[in-house]
Amino acid sequence: AQTVTQSQPEMSVQEAETVTLSCTYDTSESDYYLFWYKQPPSRQMILVIRQEAYKQQNATENRFSVNFQKAAKSFSLKISDSQLGDAAMYFCARGQGGSEKLVFGKGTKLTVNP
Amino acid sequence: GAGVSQTPSNKVTEKGKYVELRCDPISGHTALYWYRQSLGQGPEFLIYFQGTGAADDSGLPNDRFFAVRPEGSVSTLKIQRTERGDSAVYLCASSRRTSDFNEQFFGPGTRLTVL
Numbered sequence: 001a002q003t004v005t006q007s008q009p010e011m012s013v014q015e016a017e018t019v020t021l022s023c024t025y026d027t028s029e030s031d032y033y034l035f036w037y038k039q040p041p042s043r044q045m046i047l048v049i050r051q052e053a054y055k056q057q058n059a060t061e062n063r064f065s066v067n068f069q070k071a072a073k074s075f076s077l078k079i080s081d082s083q084l085g086d087a088a089m090y091f092c093a094r095g096q097g098g099s100e101k102l103v104f105g106k107g108t109k110l111t112v113n114p
Numbered sequence: 115g116a117g118v119s120q121t122p123s124n125k126v127t128e129k130g131k132y133v134e135l136r137c138d139p140i141s142g143h144t145a146l147y148w149y150r151q152s153l154g155q156g157p158e159f160l161i162y163f164q165g166t167g168a169a170d171d172s173g174l175p176n177d178r179f180f181a182v183r184p185e186g187s188v189s190t191l192k193i194q195r196t197e198r199g200d201s202a203v204y205l206c207a208s209s210r211r212t213s214d215f216n217e218q219f220f221g222p223g224t225r226l227t228v229l
Binding site for chain 2 (some may be wrong): 047
């Protein structure tokens, strides 16, 4: 099975500091997409950032950025200037061009301490 | 509303009963997905619709699970003879199918509890 692995079940960060969440994945395809989703207690999955595998440049969305290492099949999320509202479960997911399903990791629970 | 909606928000049923879970996708989104999220896990794919047809149902765990989307909009996930192991949050997502990238927008989910 082609899997997505998040090795950190829980992480914590002080408000205004930076935290990095790890993700590795397995795929035999060359055309695929990677995503980070945020799931607050309300259960609604919210897309944080995405990365197309064919792009070498790391994606950035405001305080969120990724470190995409294609050869290592690694896709980590960096949150800068952490805010209390960033506290949530974060899921890494992989999708493939032409295949519509997303494969998710088990998630990392992020706590932001004031 | 502008987002994906799911009803009911919570459903409690007894083992052996039949349940239906409803998903209203974002207007104009042709693709619709169902996922199941068990406690402490990430969502797992169940089925994907493109229009009215199920394009990929490889994630349905067994023949007790069935989903329909008769008019290409609202979808219903149906579970027969429910078992305690079916207890989970069932998430629906929709997307406007573009050439390659399918950004999926998720609903808030239905929490199913089988007693």
